[in-house]
Structure formats: C-alpha cells, structure tokens
Amino acid sequence: MMKQNQRKQIVLFPFPFQGHVTPMLHLANQLHTKSYSITIIQTRFNSIDPTRFPHFTFHLIEDHMPRNSRVSSDNLVESMSAMQLHCQVPFRECLGRALDDAAAHGDRVCCVIYDAIWSFAGTVADGLKVPGIVLRTSSVSAFVVNDRLPILRDKGYFRPGVKRDELVEELPPFKVRDLPGEEHHDILAAVVKLTKASHGVICNSFEELEPLSISRVREILSIPVFPVGPLHKHSASSTTSIWQQDKSSLTWLNTQAPNSVLYVSFGSVAAMKKSDFVEIAWGLANSSQPFLWVVRSGLSQGLESNDLFPEGYLDMIRGRGHIVKWAPQLEVLAHRAVGGFLTHCGWNSTVESVSEGVPMVCLPFLVDQAMNARYVSDVWKVGVLIEDGIKRDNIERGIRKLMAEPEGEELRKRAKSLMECAKKSYMEGGSSYESLEALSKYISSL
C-alpha cells in the first residue's frame, strides 16, 4: 500500500560490459522520467562516472577484477565466471543496505532490475523479498534459440561433421553456423533459467522488429514481456560510454560527402587474430571507400593499434581513412556522411544502425552476433553478410555491394523504411512507447 509522499524507487544492476551498461542506463533514464528514483549498483570494473548521471544514486561494489583489465572474446568466459563468483556477496550486502535505507526514509523499492547475465541476482532478490525483473540486452530471437539449445544439442546440431550451411529446421532462418558455440551454452542456459524465474523481462527490441520471436517468447515465458526498444531513442541522454569517445570522428566526417563513408567498428568484446585484422585492413583499403574505423586497444591479441597495421598502411590511407580508438557511435551513425556500417552485429550496434537507417556489412564474431547478422541480411534485408571467411577480397566485395552497386540502393531504401518503423514504435502511441507505459504501471503494482 502506497503512503502519501512515499517515493518509489528502482534499483538497477548492470553487467559491466559496454553492450550491457548502455541499455541499462538508457532504461534507468526512462524510468526516472516516470517519477521513479533510481539507484544503480555497479561494479568497480568498467564503472561509469556517477557525475554524468547526477539524478541517480550510485553504489560501487568490489569485483576483484585486475586493475585496467579489459574483457575480450579471448577471456570472456573466464571473466564472466570470475565476476559471478566475486560479486554475489557484495551485491546482496549492497542491495540489503539500499532496501534498509529506503525503508528508513519511508520509501518503497518496487523492484530490482538486473542484467540477464547475473545468474545469482534472482536468488538474492528473492532472499531479500524484492521482485526481480530481467533486462535482456540482446535480441529476442536469440533468446528463443537459447531456450532451444538443449533440444538442438540432442538432435545433433553440434556434433562434428554437421554441415555449417545447413538450415536449423526448427528455427528458420538460422543456419547451423549461426548457433552460439558450445563454450557459451552454460552461460546461456543460466540466462534462460534466471529469466524464467523472474517477475518480468524488458527487451531492447520492438514488436515490429521481431514479431514472431516476441510472440514465441510470450508462449515460452509465463511472465510479462516488455519490448521497449530502441532504448537509446526514447531520450537524448548523458553519455553511457565507459571509455572516452574521440570527437575527431565527427570533425573528420564533416569534411566528407553525404552517404560516402563506411563506419567500421566491432564493439567492445570481439577480438581477432592479427592475420584477420590485416585482411580487414586491406579489404577496406582496396574498396576505395572513405572509412572511419574504431581500432580499440586489444582488438587483436592485446596489441595497440600502431602494432597492428601493415607497414606503410597508415600513410597509404591518409585522408581517405580515419582511425580512432573509440567513437561517439550514436552521433557517427546519425551523421549524414555515413552511408554504411561494417559491424560485428552486437545487438546495440544493430539496433542503433536500424534506428538511423544505416545499412550494414555484417562480420559477426561470437555468441549472438551471427544470429543478429542473419536477421540483418535475410529477414530485414538491410545488409550484406560476409560468410565466406575473413579474406580481403570478401571484405572488399561486401563493401562494394553495400556502398557502390545498385543493390546498395535497395538496401539503403529498406534501411530507411525500417528506420521509420522504429521511429513509429518509440513515438507517442507506438508499440514501444505503450510498452514502456505498461512497464511503469506494472512496476508500480508490484
């Protein structure tokens, strides 16, 4: 029962990877506009500077990650396991204190919203008698696949010798090659278990983007499902970037012709062999297309960018290629000079590109990325998927298809129409707008 003047609070617990922190903070901003006070529990590792969000209360918990460490696909599973191990007790203590504090001020904590990766979060929330809601930062379609992984395993889809180009009959349009690798199955099973046991799931997607998967998930789960994406579009918000964004990206884009530049980024986790990096570098150079490329530290074998480029490469591309360590991606994708995005298809990058009507060349690396890429190329048809290996000729061909040939025009048109569809969903009366309203009411009723 709500008392007069009692403030309604929500505690949020992001997983400390960029692709997970970003949607959680955008969601927090949204819920703040619905009159909830917001408390964020964050790990010391990859923590966001609280002064960027003066309207939130922040608590820091210790995670025992080595100082200045960086997570990449080379150490992903180990880093995730270490964080699960080290953060459970500090999270329980911190959440307990936040609940006591709220009670002491006569406030009510309506729920705790946690990332689907925090496998212990549901048990902690149950133990402290506060309802837990999951934020799904990846696609709904990938959740449907994750739920079916045990069945797909039994059917032999992961046995040696299975043709990678074979269609997964139970889950079209996915091919065997799109399914997540077995090294990630335990984590994904824990995600499904946590989600099923929660009081609701919030998805950074919208009804019109994944209609079949969203209705399937509603059949699979007996909890409310709130597709409220694209989350970053509901509000212009303080930056959610963990690392400093190089603004020279924008001044350089200002000097380029409309729709001429290919933006290249592989997100915050994907890592590649140096030989693959070199093939991508030559593919970009040989495409004759202007490009803006994010080469973050550790993108390949822990090396700094200057140690990665072939000799003479940087001089050769000077003027046509601009290289930064981390870009203001949302502003880059919205820039009129950007005509395409060579991407790993992390879900945030995919949704951000869709929201700006930018067609994609897809080069997926791990977990959900190949499934997102399959949707980009085969379902929404707003991109070209490179499936025949990281070789300079394939990269060049993919880029030319997107940026130069008549096929590129078709992709661009469809990307613009998907962008309009996204816009409708988050504008007043649209599906995501309404879903956010429903979420706010639901939280209040818990």
Ligand SMILES: O=c1ccn([C@@H]2O[C@H](COP(=O)(O)OP(=O)(O)O[C@H]3O[C@H](CO)[C@@H](O)[C@H](O)[C@H]3O)[C@@H](O)[C@H]2O)c(=O)[nH]1
């Ligand atoms: O120079 C850059 C590059 C990226 N970004 C931002 O960083 C985020 C990256 O997120 P995403 O595209 O999802 O990639 P990852 O960081 O790799 O995301 C992880 O988390 C995602 C959500 O669960 C998964 O879909 C991915 O597979 C997983 O690698 C996006 O919001 C970008 O706007 C920047 O601000 N500057």
